[in-house]
Amino acid sequence: MESPNQEHILSYTTLFGVLCILLALTAITIGVSRIDLGVLNIWAAILIAACKAGFVLLFFMHLRYETRLLQITFVVTIGSLAILIGFIFWDISFR
Amino acid sequence: MNSSTPDKAGVKLGMWLFLYTEIMLFGGLFVLYAAYYSKYTSVFIEAGKSLDITIGALNTMILLVSSFTVASAITAIQKKARRSAAALVGVSMVFGVLFLVNKYFEWGHKFEAGIYPGSPDLSDAEAGKSLFFGLYYLITGLHGIHIIIGLILLSISLYFITTKRIHETQFVVLENSGLYWHLVDLIWIFIFPLFYLIL
Amino acid sequence: MTDVPSYLKTPSSPNLKGIWVWLLTTDHKRIGVLYMISILFWFCIAVTLGLVIRTELMAEGETLMGSQTYNAVFTLHGVIMIFLFIIPGIPAIFGNFLLPIQIGSDDVFFPRLNLLSWYLYIFGGILAVVSLFSGGPPDTGWTFYVPFSVQTESGVTFTVLAAFILGMSSMLTGINFITTIHRLRMKTMGWMQMPLFTWSLYATAWVQLLATPILAITLLIIVAERIFGIGLFDPGRGGDPILYQHLFWMYSHPAVYIMVLPAMGVISEIMPVFSRKAIFGYKAIVYSTLAIAIAGSLVWAHHMFTSGMSDTAVFVFSLLTFVVAIPSAVKVFSWVSTMYKGSVLMTPPLFYALCFIYLFSVGGLTGLVLGAAGTNIHVHDTHFVVGHFHFVMFGGAGFAFFAALHFWWPKIFGRMYNFRKAYRAAILITIGFIVHYMPMLILGLQGMPRRYYNYLPQFEAGNFFAGIGGFIMVAGIMLMLVNLVQGLRKGEPAVGDPWGGTTLEWSVPSPPPLHNFLDTPRVKSYPYDFTDIMKQQAGSKKV
Numbered sequence: 001m002e003s004p005n006q007e008h009i010l011s012y013t014t015l016f017g018v019l020c021i022l023l024a025l026t027a028i029t030i031g032v033s034r035i036d037l038g039v040l041n042i043w044a045a046i047l048i049a050a051c052k053a054g055f056v057l058l059f060f061m062h063l064r065y066e067t068r069l070l071q072i073t074f075v076v077t078i079g080s081l082a083i084l085i086g087f088i089f090w091d092i093s094f095r
Numbered sequence: 096m097n098s099s100t101p102d103k104a105g106v107k108l109g110m111w112l113f114l115y116t117e118i119m120l121f122g123g124l125f126v127l128y129a130a131y132y133s134k135y136t137s138v139f140i141e142a143g144k145s146l147d148i149t150i151g152a153l154n155t156m157i158l159l160v161s162s163f164t165v166a167s168a169i170t171a172i173q174k175k176a177r178r179s180a181a182a183l184v185g186v187s188m189v190f191g192v193l194f195l196v197n198k199y200f201e202w203g204h205k206f207e208a209g210i211y212p213g214s215p216d217l218s219d220a221e222a223g224k225s226l227f228f229g230l231y232y233l234i235t236g237l238h239g240i241h242i243i244i245g246l247i248l249l250s251i252s253l254y255f256i257t258t259k260r261i262h263e264t265q266f267v268v269l270e271n272s273g274l275y276w277h278l279v280d281l282i283w284i285f286i287f288p289l290f291y292l293i294l
Numbered sequence: 295m296t297d298v299p300s301y302l303k304t305p306s307s308p309n310l311k312g313i314w315v316w317l318l319t320t321d322h323k324r325i326g327v328l329y330m331i332s333i334l335f336w337f338c339i340a341v342t343l344g345l346v347i348r349t350e351l352m353a354e355g356e357t358l359m360g361s362q363t364y365n366a367v368f369t370l371h372g373v374i375m376i377f378l379f380i381i382p383g384i385p386a387i388f389g390n391f392l393l394p395i396q397i398g399s400d401d402v403f404f405p406r407l408n409l410l411s412w413y414l415y416i417f418g419g420i421l422a423v424v425s426l427f428s429g430g431p432p433d434t435g436w437t438f439y440v441p442f443s444v445q446t447e448s449g450v451t452f453t454v455l456a457a458f459i460l461g462m463s464s465m466l467t468g469i470n471f472i473t474t475i476h477r478l479r480m481k482t483m484g485w486m487q488m489p490l491f492t493w494s495l496y497a498t499a500w501v502q503l504l505a506t507p508i509l510a511i512t513l514l515i516i517v518a519e520r521i522f523g524i525g526l527f528d529p530g531r532g533g534d535p536i537l538y539q540h541l542f543w544m545y546s547h548p549a550v551y552i553m554v555l556p557a558m559g560v561i562s563e564i565m566p567v568f569s570r571k572a573i574f575g576y577k578a579i580v581y582s583t584l585a586i587a588i589a590g591s592l593v594w595a596h597h598m599f600t601s602g603m604s605d606t607a608v609f610v611f612s613l614l615t616f617v618v619a620i621p622s623a624v625k626v627f628s629w630v631s632t633m634y635k636g637s638v639l640m641t642p643p644l645f646y647a648l649c650f651i652y653l654f655s656v657g658g659l660t661g662l663v664l665g666a667a668g669t670n671i672h673v674h675d676t677h678f679v680v681g682h683f684h685f686v687m688f689g690g691a692g693f694a695f696f697a698a699l700h701f702w703w704p705k706i707f708g709r710m711y712n713f714r715k716a717y718r719a720a721i722l723i724t725i726g727f728i729v730h731y732m733p734m735l736i737l738g739l740q741g742m743p744r745r746y747y748n749y750l751p752q753f754e755a756g757n758f759f760a761g762i763g764g765f766i767m768v769a770g771i772m773l774m775l776v777n778l779v780q781g782l783r784k785g786e787p788a789v790g791d792p793w794g795g796t797t798l799e800w801s802v803p804s805p806p807p808l809h810n811f812l813d814t815p816r817v818k819s820y821p822y823d824f825t826d827i828m829k830q831q832a833g834s835k836k837v
Contacts, residue, residue, distance in 0.1 A: 015167050016163070019159060029288055042132070045293065061273075066107075083592065088129070095602075108472075109407075112468075116465055122508070126541065130534065221532075229525060
């Protein structure tokens with residue numbers, strides 16, 4: 001929360017590098033999805049998507065350079081969503 | 096908001112809090128997706144194959160690149176390059192429109208094939224198929240609405256850049272519109288593998 | 295106090311004239327008053343509807359109305375009470391008015407967004423009225439369960455949209471409050487120096503923020519189902535209606551804590567002031583507030599024990615439900631311990647607060663009966679649930695709302711009310727309440743289901759008594775409101791600190807000036823330090 005107006009300027013090259021990684025990950029996720037890994041497929045897809053989301057968040061959305069408050073509350077939000085999705089499996093998996 | 100220099104960190108915090116609500120909004124649909132995927136895994140995989148991977152991948156790239164251009168616009172405005180900032184926001188908006196055009200044709204094809212919410216084909220199909228497409232239309236539809244809102248926000252930013260209300264020390268509007276645009280991208284990052292790529 | 299005109303006399307922007315002084319204001323205090331007027335309006339309507347329900351039930355058979363009308367009336371009673379009264383009640387009125395003052399700020403962080411929230415609230419209310427005339431009043435109950443809500447011919451679409459809009463209003467208020475607390479709190483006020491009411495609003499705001507979107511999407515799905523017929527919950531196409539209930543309660547159970555956490559905050563303010571003693575266990579209350587917010591969000595499926603959910607889920611959610619009882623009990627013990635060896639000063643707000651502690655405890659304990667998976671089967675969807683729910687919501691949140699009205703009325707309007715009438719009203723409401731809801735608990739145990747307009751003959755006596763209690767209670771509520779309004783004209787002018795409070799809102803004139811503080815407020819290292827107040831009292835007694 002301190003010194004909120006100190007801005008971090010990301011260089012174009014960093015941003016472009018992130019874009020390249022994102023495009024590469026897109027190619028990888030398409031590639032992986034064509035191989036039959038059974039149940040692992042969906043987990044691989046989610047994992048790669050999470051990586052991509054991480055890059056977008058950390059660099060494009062500047063979360064890496066934001067205050068601790070934003071970082072923590074973001075994790076809390078994702079955590080709550082994960083709990084909501086996770087907890088319905090108490091019901092669905094055991095019905 | 097008390098003093099003449101608005102508290103930028105506060106405005107951004109407000110925007111992030113709003114983004115959290117958006118994440119939870121889509122989250123509700125992903126709850127349904129998770130539940131139904133675990134129940135009808137094979138039906139979902141079969142139905143997913145009928146979606147066009149090429150268009151999906153194309154749209155993914157479009158959104159990723161537009162996210163990049165929006166992020167670069169912020170860098171540009173910080174470096175006092177107002178013209179290139181305006182151009183970059185403009186390019187992002189063009190990409191946004193392209194995305195919608197693609198989506199329009201994609202939906203159009205599905206409608207022609209008799210796959211739309213409440214269609215007789217889906218009602219008679221095996222259990223689970225209409226759930227897949229129901230979720231598909233709901234999520235992508237809601238996502239499309241968010242793209243449109245994002246475009247409106249970007250055009251406001253573009254207007255402010257050209258009228259110099261956004262400049263190197265005062266660009267929180269652009270930043271917040273950018274955050275919103277990235278969120279729309281984030282959601283698509285999950286939609287793409289979960290609907291187009293499941294095998 | 296110096297003569298600075300109060301906020302009621304200064305428009306928030308000098309260009310505003312006439313009615314626009316109110317309708318376009320960005321002053322958090324005026325917006326709070328706007329909320330108060332509109333929320334009390336809806337409250338009166340919902341109370342009337344509730345009384346109509348109980349009157350119908352006083353005698354067996356059709357007396358006032360037929361079954362269809364009855365369904366519409368209890369749906370509207372529920373929707374209005376939940377979405378237009380209890381959820382916004384304490385945060386929107388008292389939160390708006392007091393939160394910025396309690397943390398030493400001159401307004402909320404987004405003043406215009408604040409006004410927008412009020413307009414959304416009004417718009418949601420109007421939509422709820424519109425739903426009455428588009429295809430008939432809704433008859434689903436406030437839970438909008440599928441498949442009925444998708445199939446019914448009545449105007450559910452608009453009711454659902456109304457709830458959606460009201461949800462947005464509450465969500466935006468939540469965003470505003472969190473940002474305000476983080477960014478506008480005085481630099482000298484640390485987290486553990488914040489008043490407990492502000493703490494409770496902070497926890498509530500987070501629940502509003504993270505849970506309300508789930509309701510929003512659930513309601514949107516209902517609208518989409520009604521318009522396009524997607525069939526997401528249609529078992530004929532593989533859908534699972536129980537998932538709807540999951541989604542609905544993922545919001546609506548945390549919503550119970552959106553209603554009751556601010557109420558607990560109000561009580562935590564009132565108890566120390568009238569015990570002239572520091573609150574017992576400040577940190578314990580803070581942590582229990584957060585614990586309730588977190589644990590309360592994980593217990594949603596205890597509404598669904600008989601819905602056909604898996605036994606494992608029943609076990610897990612029943613266990614978690616018991617966990618929530620712990621922080622709630624911590625608070626009750628703290629409030630009671632605060633009074634121990636304090637110099638208790640009886641006033642109408644304290645009277646309501648004490649009733650709150652008693653009634654809320656009964657509500658909480660009956661909640662354990664419902665949370666236990668075994669007993670739940672016996673009393674599920676009976677009047678026991680109705681009784682429990684009203685003990686928590688009305689005996690809890692409602693009484694805290696009344697307590698807050700009496701506590702902060704002099705601060706908001708600068709006028710005192712008649713104490714004698716206030717006590718009479720409070721006693722009427724409490725006696726009426728117990729006569730009204732106790733029979734429901736018994737009727738439920740005997741097996742009378744909820745939401746029916748008729749019942750078996752053996753339930754008539756209980757229902758008759760409940761009806762009598764209802765009339766006593768409503769008489770009390772009317773007396774209370776009349777007394778408060780009369781106070782505006784006849785009451786004695788209130789001083790800045792009529793009760794001897796220690797939080798910042800009592801350090802400013804009543805009613806506060808436009809920018810709240812005349813000079814920079816001095817933050818105490820501990821918000822409930824009554825040493826000065828006790829010294830003043832001792833001094834004034836000697837004179």
